[in-house]
Amino acid sequence: MAQARAIGSIPVANVQELAETFNGSDDQVPERYLVKEASSKEVIVSGDDSISAIPVIDFSKLLDPRSSSEECGKLASACHNWGFFQLINHGVPCEVVGNLMRDVDEFLKQPLKVKKAFSQQPGSIEGYGQAFVVSEEQKLDWGDMLYLQVQPSESRDLRFWPNHPSSFRRSVDVYSSEVAKLSCRLLEFMAKGVGAEPASLIGVFGGQPLTMRVNYYPPCRQADRVLGLSPHTDPNGLTFLRQKDGDVQGLQIKKDGKWFVVDVLNSAFVINVGDTLEVLSNGKLRSVEHRAVIHPRKERISVAMFQFPCQDLMLSPLPEFMTKGEKVRYGSTTYQDFMTQFFSAKLDGRRHVERLKLE
């Protein structure tokens, strides 16, 4: 993803280290991290209400000719109404995910000095550091990240790839190949589910960049005042999120003005539609705001894989996704401009995709 390499982030404190300093003492968390009022009136939906609401899609049912069209319909409706779903029976071996999570965990456990060898460099967000800090006034997220370009393999910049544990690079390689395969299959079913030619998205996404973002969210005594990741939409096509089985929950999705807590099922992927896919599908698949909250006593680690389209794409709704006479709902733009707008929209909190809307 060339843009991520071109867009730099102002260096700020390592949050893992900050958390170790602040937790246990009476000090307050620095003002720049306090983004919420403790008495905030947000509506949070959790427990059975959110478990029964957030769609679960069974990949084995998508593959089975006897159940495929029904499950495809469910998938399309999940992507339209929620922009999110959990995917079960996806065929990615437990071992592949387990190896990745183990190695990510090992990397993060090392002293800061060791991790700093993989730090972001000026002018790029690739590497170990924090996300998209573009001004000295900007509020900060309570989390660190490791951001890597992982597919195609020629695009890797190994300067940022941890070499300890020694299996780290191989684990990411194997995992990202599995996600790339799964992504292609899912994109076919999504297209089919909304009545488009199943292959229509493969030309845009097949063999295209996948990036990986490891999110590390330390605990925080003032968990009700900070956010691990502030509300955002993802700019890419599809996002595949994993967290360690048994870890605390942290992802929340916004729907109808309420925040729904995602209770991640063991072994499931949480998958969401990004802005690119919303535009390509003329709004039939929707990119929805989400955020990550912090636990007062427990850390949380998540790994997101972002599927990007070909970088010379002229982004506009695909004719294959529109029925005869359907209104085009988004203007067109070069992908480069679209991504630049995504990063600047972060500053004023507006969804940059809204700027492309024609009505």
Ligand SMILES: O=C(O)CCC(=O)C(=O)O
């Ligand atoms: O950690 C999470 O649950 C959310 C991660 C996310 O939204 C992202 O990395 O874009």
Ligand SMILES: [Fe+2]
């Ligand atoms: Fe996200």
